[in-house]
Amino acid sequence: MSLAESAPSGGAGEVRSSEFAAAEPAVGESWLVRVGSWVVALLLGVVFGMIGTVVNQATISVFGWFTLPIGLVMAILASILLLVGLRLILPTRTLALLAAIGLVGIVAALTLQSPGGSVLIPANVYGYIWTFAPTIISLIVLAWPNRLARRTPAAGIRATSSAAAEPVVPSE
Numbered sequence: 001m002s003l004a005e006s007a008p009s010g011g012a013g014e015v016r017s018s019e020f021a022a023a024e025p026a027v028g029e030s031w032l033v034r035v036g037s038w039v040v041a042l043l044l045g046v047v048f049g050m051i052g053t054v055v056n057q058a059t060i061s062v063f064g065w066f067t068l069p070i071g072l073v074m075a076i077l078a079s080i081l082l083l084v085g086l087r088l089i090l091p092t093r094t095l096a097l098l099a100a101i102g103l104v105g106i107v108a109a110l111t112l113q114s115p116g117g118s119v120l121i122p123a124n125v126y127g128y129i130w131t132f133a134p135t136i137i138s139l140i141v142l143a144w145p146n147r148l149a150r151r152t153p154a155a156g157i158r159a160t161s162s163a164a165a166e167p168v169v170p171s172e
Helices: 031-055 070-089 094-110 125-143
Strands: 060-062 066-068
Touching (some): 031 125, 070 094, 070 125
């Protein structure tokens, strides 16, 4: 769309800013910032996956009655909070996707046996849960629909700056 096409018929070359808002990047957002945020999101996923892999076998005994897999619980909770947090604060799924790729990728890489024969994720219940939990969490978080747009107030109710809404009384 050219400037001449966007001008109102009676105006002197006015350009409506709403038409070009999508073409202009947001204030303070450049390609350097975008690429940097992509790298940070990917590295966050890798770091969370590495820490989760290291701690997933940690347990704590509760009065000798049973053992609580505190490491697995904390690793899964941290992964959920990372991915859900990125989905909630950002308008797109891009950074959450990159963090999920880093998380799932490093967990998959660390499940393999090293050349020396050591294994970071053993073949036990906690190991299997940690192997598949990041993938399932990532799929759920990424597939979850976007937050609902704020709905317009119902007829007869006026939105106010406070949390409560007051009914509109028609004037006579």
